[in-house]
Amino acid sequence: MEAAVATRPLQDRAVRLFIVLAAFFCANAVLAEFIGVKIFALEDTLGLAPLEWDLFGQTGSLSFTAGTLLWPIVFIMTDTINEFFGRRGVRFISWLAAGLICYGFLFAFVAISLAPAGWWREAAAAQGVPDYQAAFAAVFGQGLWTIAGSLVAFVVGQLIDVAVFHRIRKATGERHVWLRATGSTAVSQLIDSFVVIWIAFVLGPQKWPTSLFLAVSTLNYAYKMLFAIALIPLLYLMRRAIIGYLGADRARELREQAAA
Template identity: 70%
Template sequence: MSRPLAARSQVLFVVLAGFFVANALLAEFVGVKIFALEDTLGVDPLAWNLFGQQGSLSFTAGVLLWPVVFVMTDIINEYYGPRGVRLLSWLTVGLIIYAFAFAFAAIALAPADWWRAAAREQGVPDYQLAFAAVFGQGLWTIAGSVTAFLVGQLIDVAVFQHIRRLTGERWVWLRATGSTMVSQLVDSFVVLYIAFVIGPQQWPIPLFLAVGTVNYGYKVLMALLMIPLIYAVRAGIRHYLGRETAAELAREASAG
């Protein structure tokens, strides 16, 4: 690979890594908000009934961003191999812990008296309490989310490469979607189990299974809907690097 093309592949990795890390970090922080999907769409509640539990379709706001992380994972795996994904996964975990450490440090700072009431006209009587509630997520939730993310990523890498060895360069959608479905099956239940079953809330197992199943169903649907985006990103990469260079990069990634 010539030096200009090698430089382009490095720039591409930095861009993909930036989207990967930024979306994962944002998903962790906005994930504290739970939204009602039916109300957001303006439709009647689904009122699902699973494992003896009833509920509506409520998700963390992080689900808006995690599908982008799934796509970035598969694209990076496609062109930079398992080493690229593992590097970024460990880096992201480190940065998530780093970010939460500073969030807790910011919460611990003594607030200015005038700042506490700065948002009172917006319906926030105590800005410090609101800040702490939003950014001070429970340690069990953080531990569950980080663990689930890392385990899910490592599984995604392994399944993606296994399918790739079986199918060659055909059926991009299968290795991308298949790896996401397997990894998110683990992710969806690990984060809930650590955060809410063995954590302080002590969820009963039927509730854990019901909520985990609904969350996993959403992720499967999003994985299917993101297939066109995967092909669009691949087309953009081939245009940026050139078809032959992109193919060479993918072959090197496949060979490890």
């Protein structure tokens, strides 16, 4: 049986599971980077009156980056891979995702540099976009500071996440799955949420004031933590589904190897 798996690795359910988890992780990470350029107002999106919050002197609607919509899925993928494939698995997909993000931004800049067809530049004028090329460049270009901030925050956050996850796992054993998942997210995203905005919008050309930086970073961190806690039941459901898919013995073997 082992010889057959060695010659046909895709027959191994653990291998197929890792590929699926890694694919969802990387897809969500890359999408989050590209849509993260948009800042949206929560109350307006929900059709509610602005809450007129006052945080660090900033008032108005609650503002978040659109990329925060996808990060809860990234958390679930990270914690699940941590649980069954350990440090090496998370580090591998983290560097893979970082490489794919760089690859995506590289070709976004290549696409921006291509000379636009004359008719295409005005193709969306009826929708209120007089210069499609300028809009395309503004959305997909995002600026080197934003790209640098995103990549640094992503890689540092993921490496810290895996370290904290296994520190808690070592202390608690196989108990308290929720604690190591939420605890590692709390520490890693505290750094991620503040680093990316600091590099992109404070050190970058926009030069955000400290009050705006603290307000937006704090809101984004609070959002991520709220969803990290809300998704704890999903984490347990995924764990149960994976054990059912792999079989109890194979799942136990993977978790023991991951914790080693």
